[in-house]
Amino acid sequence: MIAELLRAQPEIALFTSLAIGYLIGSFRIGLIQLGGVCGTLIVALLLGQTGARLAPDLKNIAFALFIFALGFTGGPQFFANIGRGWRYGLLSVIEIVSVLALIVIAVAVMRLDAGTAAGLLAGAATESAVIGTASEAIAKLGLAEAETVRLQANVVTAYSVSYLFGLITIVLFTSQFAPLLLRIDLRAEAEKMWRTLGGDGALGDGQRAAAPALVGRAFRIDGAHGATVFAIEQQHGFNLTIEQVRRNGSDLPVEPQLALASGDLVLVGGRREAIVAAGPGLGDEVDGADFGQVLAETRDVVLTRRDAHGLTVAQLRERAAPEQGRGVYIAAVARLDSTIPALPGTELNRGDVLTLVGAKTDVERGARRLGYVLVATQKTDFVYLGLGVLAGMAIGHLGGRIGGVSLALGTGGGCLLSGLLFGWIRSRYPLVGSLPSAAAQILKDFGLATFIAAVGLSAGPDAIRLVREYGLALPAAGILLVLVPGLLSLWIGRVFLKLDTPMLLGAIAGQQCSTPAISALVGVAGNSTPVIGYTITYALSNILLPLMGPVVVGVAGKLG
Structure with missing residues (x-):
């Protein structure tokens, strides 16, 4: 009766092969896992003895x-x-x-x-x-x-x-x-x-970095009195960005030539190692609870620039003009169906999908320079x-x-x-x-x-x-x-x-x-x-x- 049913309705044989095949393919023995395709083939070969055909x-x-x-x-x-x-x-x-x-x-x-x-x-x-x-x-x-x-x-x-x-x-x-x-x-x-590429260490399965690579910190200016926004960012290789400056209770427009003064509250975002290095020179860190959110925007961008192909993440930042690269950070790199480490030494290829993080205007500017935004669509x-x-x-x-x-x-x-x-x-x-x-x-x-x-x-x-x-x-x-x-x-x-x-x-x-x-x-x-x-x-x-x-x-x- 089963053979008759499969011959009369071969679609049953198809979906039986898929269901049981992918179930078999999901089992793992040590390092070996057959996968759904091989499992489907094995089941289909067995059901093929009944004479069912698509x-x-x-x-x-x-x-x-x-x-x-x-x-x-x-x-x-x-x-x-x-x-x-x-x-x-x-x-x-x-x-x-x-x-x-x-x-x-x-x-x-x-x-x-x-x-x-x-x-x-x-x-x-x-x-x-x-x-x-x-x-x-x-x-x-x-x-x-x-x-x-x-x-x-x-x-x-x-x-x-x-x-x-x-x-x-x-x-x-x-x-x-x-x-x-x-x-x-x-x-x-x-x-x-990993360390050569600029990573901080290896992570095992199920682990996440307790200290993330991209962070935001708030400081009360002391030692950096008189330094301009541009000078501080340049000193640290533009791996940090001063996103917000508050003086006497009022927010000031953040411009490259803005000189900081003692007592200013500043919100700094960027790579953790750069902010940690800059902290002692800026002043005391404060909780910054009343500051706006930094690094809030995320965009997936397909890299299409010909001159960016083959550059590392660090080289891409070094070659960007300060006004173009300011406030834009690459948080992840996807290539084909795999995610590769977005480390300073990681080489980029045209066609890579870069996850850009930063303030909205900065991310939009970076996306226009690097390629095009991968619009989330289901159509x-x-x-x-x-x-x-x-x-x-x-x-x-x-x-x-x-x-x-x-x-x-x-x-x-x-x-x-x-x-x-x-x-x-x-x-x-x-x-x-x-x-x-x-x-x-x-x-x-x-x-x-x-x-x-x-x-x-x-x-x-x-x-x-x-x-x-x-x-x-x-x-x-x-x-x-x-x-x-x-x-x-x-x-x-x-x-x-x-x-x-x-x-x-x-x-x-x-x-x-x-x-x-x-x-x-x-x-x-x-x-x-x-x-x-x-x-x-x-x-x-x-x-x-x-x-x-x-x-x-x-x-x-x-x-x-």
Whole structure:
């Protein structure tokens, strides 16, 4: 009866796969967590034995929305990191080249078909999007329908087998094995790096700084009698701002040339270390209960200034004219789906979302200088979204032959490229193309999960056959596809590129597009410094790896 029900109403199989799959994926064993996508695939493969199938159109639409949203959100960072961050970007190139070489060797030695080879790439690299681009490429080979279905099923099965071993390997390699190979204490190195960037120390899970970085203090002027507002702010590197001056019960307009007098009450806001240093020279601190609020305004601003790309937070402040940078402070930096430490030594990239804090007029002035305010909206521009997906489908028809290998981007590759372009355009012209981050995330999560469930249901009957055919060879190949690029990147990054260890290990996690790996790495490191390297390689590999799906299909088909 259950099989009959699932065949009659396949939507039940879809949502059962999502619900149980994400439940399974939420369980954590030590440092390892499968995640919802892998859990959904496992459940869908089991339910696929009943004969339940989802319509191919639903699968195609879900994947097109997922891959477009993936490109859209990653577009600004992808283009920002192509030219600058090349040392980290080189690790993504190492990943692509070494993985393709290993896949070619595996095809020759293990006699893999195109579907199994592409699934091995997707699973070992923990990049689910490869399933879609490879499946589309297989559909364009002109094979008989039965053979096409078989090869597409092999993509999914090989992915499910190699994913688990690839995931475990990259998590353990970055967080455990690599520090042992380098003979370092990762936590000590990460804390040292944190201090180098200008941090005050590492925070553990669930901890918050008891002494926040941005503060406001009130002082009664004594030692600074006769000093101007500008002179005091300049003396402390413009890391503090005199926001309010009260003399004889009346508030004075705060101007750079205003000279302070003994007995004045002043409200000072800015970075804690600067205010602590300035305090003895200003006078006695008072409670300031009757002063207005300082640092009350917060704005999320997308950084678009070309000359700000690659500068550290401290350099950005140093290069700003006093009248432009006055009273504006960067409290947080978001890059892709990650928050990186907003320390003085943190490098900024175009496309970063900066959380600016300060008085309203100061923050608005800073936002205009740095980029554009990320308006909090829940509305999606469906005109822009629809045109973007249509453009992707049109690009997907492009293809050709390279060295006798037939390559075609397909809808997946086309929508990925159009998403990159439309996301980049949105970052430059923010008045068009609204796609709120929450909406983009649901497109990515639900689109990918629905696509994975659909292909898992269709691949169910062939899963057992492929596992029996290759046995332990696929897991072993999956482990090698992680270890070889990881070891190469570790050696080259350490010896030749001279990358700092926490960021290097984060970059290796990013070149594998592994969110569980960076989560485990941050936990072991004790702070978020590995995320700085992770975001760069993640942005590049998340785009380049899916484009390798058709390449692997073409090469494997040629060799086979």
